[in-house]
């Protein structure tokens with residue numbers, strides 16, 4: 001298949017979300033603003049984590065500056081799949097065996113609380129982000145995966161009280177694909193337009209008095225007797241406190257964190273607009289969709305229901321986005337053969353970060369605060385842990401959380417190698433390959 005056949009004439013190598021949030025007459029991004037000489041708190045990274053922390057600090061009376069190497073908000077927070085829930089890389093059933101039911105329940109209850117807080121903030125503060133509480137269908141691509149899914153979600157329904165619909169193969173009408181051996185619907189899950197969500201979070205931080213400056217990479221942080229010197233290519237800022245909110249974009253600026261995070265590339269495409277018949281036939285219930293393979297595909301329709309937004313190829317080393325587009329198109333037509341011939345309008349990539357024990361972290365190292373390692377669940381977790389870090393800087397009583405646990409384990413060097421990550425992910429693709437259901 002040649003390029004001409006799968007890429008629309010207006011194909012763009014950028015997130016659909018950012019383009020859609022900007023609108024057709026948006027002004028170009030503004031240039032970098034001037035830097036103050038001194039602030040109370042400097043935050044590195046203007047995504048969901050940095051913006052949420054900045055709002056909390058500014059509200060608490062701290063003179064707060066957020067610096068971003070690129071356009072503020074346009075890291076993973078604008079590039080993700082838009083799923084809002086209480087996902088974890090941990091299976092509840094496995095965690096119960098490993099750490100006991102009480103500890104596993106405490107972890108999942110905090111996750112659930114984080115989702116509720118996020119939904120409440122979006123509603124109460126009218127954050128315009130196409131929020132829809134539309135549930136999430138998790139499909140199984142092999143009989144083994146379905147059996148595992150049933151065990152997991154039966155336990156979650158029984159012990160955690162989650163509202164789950166079990167959909168066996170014979171009743172699978174959630175997706176117009178014959179590939180799934182059944183699945184579950186997690187009813188109380190939602191979707192958001194991520195670029196609009198993080199812009200809303202930026203706006204509220206700025207309204208509270210925080211200053212957010214883009215195109216300003218932090219190149220060094222030096223500890224002084226009375227705080228820190230934050231070095232950038234555009235000058236030095238003195239700060240009493242520093243917070244790191246760089247998640248998947250963490251660099252040698254903070255080597256201690258680099259040694260503890262597994263950075264992961266993730267990819268998405270958006271199709272050209274399709275007919276209502278076609279979108280309605282593939283994803284009739286307009287939910288969020290994913291599967292439980294270790295390297296899964298995830299998808300939803302755009303808020304206007306015209307395009308399919310489809311992700312996968314996680315852990316693939318950066319190749320050209322057209323090449324990624326071809327791979328994702330293959331994955332897409334494996335699930336929905338009727339999409340053969342539908343062209344791609346957008347392809348993009350973003351960086352996530354996992355921790356070695358799959359627990360996100362908030363904490364302090366050598367006087368520097370951090371919140372990161374969200375393992376693909378940063379839409380709710382990023383703001384939550386950003387606020388926890390801010391509360392600690394403010395000396396507030398409620399800074400405690402399951403996620404300030406220690407130790408923060410070292411991630412072996414091989415786990416941080418893009419080459420080995422790609423090999424591991426290719427192995428997962430093979431080991432979890434779909435099994436066609438019996439006709």
Ligand SMILES: Cc1cc2nc3c(=O)[nH]c(=O)nc-3n(C[C@H](O)[C@H](O)[C@H](O)COP(=O)(O)OP(=O)(O)OC[C@H]3O[C@@H](n4cnc5c(N)ncnc54)[C@H](O)[C@@H]3O)c2cc1C
Nearest residue numbers: 045047048049069075076077080081083218350377378379
């Ligand atoms: C394709 C994809 C799909 C995903 N799907 C979901 C999903 O459906 N649901 C969900 O909950 N999560 C999802 N995630 C994860 C989620 O997007 C992230 O966990 C979350 O956005 C992290 O927010 P953040 O603010 O911590 O980091 P980011 O938004 O990535 O921001 C970090 C910022 O730090 C800046 N930075 C780095 N170094 C420096 C420096 N030296 N100086 C200045 N600035 C610096 C970067 O420029 C960047 O803007 C997905 C991620 C990807 C990529």
